[in-house]
Amino acid sequence: MSELNPFKIAQAQLAEAAKIMDLDPAVHELLRWPLREFHVTMPVRMDDGSVKIFHGFRVQYNDARGPTKGGLRFHPDETIDTVRALAAWMTWKTAVVDIPLGGGKGGVVCNPKEMSETELERLSRAYIRAIGHYIGEETDVPAPDVYTTPQIMAWMMDEYSVIRGYNVPGVITGKPLPLGGSAGRGDATARGGMYTVREAGKLLGIDLDQATVAIQGYGNAGQFAHKLIAEMFGSKVVAVSDSRGGIYCTDGLDYEKVMAWKKEKGTVVTYKCCDDCKQVTNEELLELDVDVLVPAALENQIGDWNAGNIKAKIVAELANGPTTPAGDEILHKNGVYVIPDFLCNAGGVTVSYFEQVQNAYDFYWAVDEVYTRLDRKMTAAFHAVHEAAQKYKVHNRMGAYIVSVARVAEAMRLRGWV
Numbered sequence: 215m216s217e218l219n220p221f222k223i224a225q226a227q228l229a230e231a232a233k234i235m236d237l238d239p240a241v242h243e244l245l246r247w248p249l250r251e252f253h254v255t256m257p258v259r260m261d262d263g264s265v266k267i268f269h270g271f272r273v274q275y276n277d278a279r280g281p282t283k284g285g286l287r288f289h290p291d292e293t294i295d296t297v298r299a300l301a302a303w304m305t306w307k308t309a310v311v312d313i314p315l316g317g318g319k320g321g322v323v324c325n326p327k328e329m330s331e332t333e334l335e336r337l338s339r340a341y342i343r344a345i346g347h348y349i350g351e352e353t354d355v356p357a358p359d360v361y362t363t364p365q366i367m368a369w370m371m372d373e374y375s376v377i378r379g380y381n382v383p384g385v386i387t388g389k390p391l392p393l394g395g396s397a398g399r400g401d402a403t404a405r406g407g408m409y410t411v412r413e414a415g416k417l418l419g420i421d422l423d424q425a426t427v428a429i430q431g432y433g434n435a436g437q438f439a440h441k442l443i444a445e446m447f448g449s450k451v452v453a454v455s456d457s458r459g460g461i462y463c464t465d466g467l468d469y470e471k472v473m474a475w476k477k478e479k480g481t482v483v484t485y486k487c488c489d490d491c492k493q494v495t496n497e498e499l500l501e502l503d504v505d506v507l508v509p510a511a512l513e514n515q516i517g518d519w520n521a522g523n524i525k526a527k528i529v530a531e532l533a534n535g536p537t538t539p540a541g542d543e544i545l546h547k548n549g550v551y552v553i554p555d556f557l558c559n560a561g562g563v564t565v566s567y568f569e570q571v572q573n574a575y576d577f578y579w580a581v582d583e584v585y586t587r588l589d590r591k592m593t594a595a596f597h598a599v600h601e602a603a604q605k606y607k608v609h610n611r612m613g614a615y616i617v618s619v620a621r622v623a624e625a626m627r628l629r630g631w632v
Contacts, residue, residue, distance in 0.1 A: 218514045220299035220535055227539060228302070231615035234606055240632045241623045248298055250274040254344035256322075258337050261330050268337060270322040272345045274354050275301035278625035281352055282318030283308060283387075283563060283570075285359025286341075288334075288366075292321035296513070300534055304563065306618035307556035311595045313567045318354050320345075326361045338366050342373040349374070351384040351574070357566050358388040360433070360512075368393050384573035387566035396569035398584035399562075404438030404510075405585065406561015407532050408446055409592040410553045411506060414528050415447075417600065418551055422447035426504040428526070430496055431511030432456040432482055435532040435559065439508050441469045449506065453499050457511075459483040460499045463491040500524060509536035516541040524550055531555040537611075546609035554611035556618070557599050564591050 225246055232242040251273040257265050271294050274282040284304040287297075297319045305317025322341055326334055349356060358367055371386040371393060383394035391397065398405070415422045427449050429436045436454065443449045450466040458481045461467065465488060475485040483493060500507065500520060507526035509515050513535035516524065521537070521544035529545065529552045531537065536555065537545065545552055565588060572578045579587075595617075603613025626632050 218517070218538060219295050220513050221295040221302070223514075223535065223539060224299040224302040227611065227615060228619065230539075231612055231619050234608060234612065235616055235619065237619065237623065238632060241626060244626065244632060245276065245619065245622065248273045248275045248301060249277065250348075251294070251298070252345055252348055253294070254341070256337070256340040256344050258333065258340050260333055268322055268324055268340070270320065270341050270344065271297045272320040272348065272354070272356075273297050273301035273318060274348075275317040275319070276305045276622060277316035277353075278622055278629060278631065279309060279316050280314040282316040282354040283566065284318035284320070284357065285388075285562075286320035286322070286356045286362050286370075287360040288322050288324050288326045288337075288362050289360050290323065290325040292323045297321045299513075303534055303556045305622060306615060307560045307563055308567075309618035309621040310557050310599065310614050311560045311564050311591050312621070313564060313591070315355075315563070315567060318356075319359075320356055334366065335369050338369040339373040342370045343377070346374055346377050349385060351382065351570070355384070355566075355570060356386055357563070364388055364390045364395065384570055387569040389569070394569070394573050396565055396572055396584060397579065397581035398588070399565050399569060400434075401438040401442065402565035402584075402588065403435045403532060403559050403562035404442055406564060406588055406592045407435070407439065407508070407530055407553070407558045408442045409561070409589050410558050410596045411443075411528060411530050412446070413593060413596045414530075414551055414553055418527065420505060420527060422449050422506075425449040425506055427451045427506040427508060428453035428462075428499050428502045428504045429508040429510055430455050430460070430499050430515065431509065431533060432476060433510065436508070436510035437473060437476075439510060439532060440467070440472065443506075443508075444469055452504060453494060453502055454482055455494070455496050455499050455511075456482050460494045460496060461485050461491055462494045462499070462502065463487055465490060467491075506530060509533045511536070514538055516545070518544065521545050522548065524548070527551060528553065531558045534559065542609055542611055552610050553596075554599070554614045557595055557610075557614050560595065561588055561592060564588055
């Protein structure tokens, strides 16, 4: 598992789509690589007075359909190939939900869990000073991702505004509401995913109010998935996990109680609601006998080593890249309905786009309007992907690639790039 290169996986997925679509070789070659990428080195003064050197990246993968858009991760294991892959997937993600943006991504190699708030602020501002000349409302708009928060986005937006000499709220999305954030952004990734789960349930004839669900990963997306699954469908969430492990209870796990425990203890793994509640590993959680499996953690969780043991009828990928190409083939062969990552988790970038629109107009929507617009976008994207998969007789990820790549390729042709 550790040898899996996410960018090579992204390129392999694109190559498969290009072959099915009979894509022009020049179009394919241009889409295989980022248009631009930046590597930066940042000195940051720590609280003890020492200076620590951090390394960061920003990849602008393709802007044929509009300014590049994508999150920024603070992670100790961040690599340029991970950022490249995520930027590629962002390109397909913005295209599949048909919003006028390209794909980008950023990362800083650091462990935010070992840093104070003031150190995080200094690092956030240093990153913007390093890449500030290459981002902007009309070029590249960062957003929060793994281990970055609305507060970090606020510091970054402020630093960029200081550089420019005037307030520029639209340079960053995922900001706090008082600084031009959008209502509905907090749960947008999970909510968008739940809209696609709803459509998959209808398609497959699965009664979601009787369904059981397991969620791997209990960050922003996983937590909100737990909350929304219960609220929207009445499904029973029987297992959740975080980086330290998971818990499984056939009677179901109450969202409020699990969240309270997570906030107090820092993990879900020690939670116990009854005698039947037992600990499971992240690997075991994936193979539980449930109707819906929600991978909401990191890349490469489902592959040829375990895909044959997946018992869920629907796999809703809120994480980026949780399934390898070999895993995809096995799941498809076994009749598992996969809602691929760059469709399932596109709710976040869709509401980020709504935030950009609201910043540009300096006019803000009520949360119900955000949800209605998000539902419309996600539902249309789900059916476009399903129809492409059926037409070409391929699995859903390839259906999503076909929809997305066709849209990006058309924009490049119209611009005269190829």
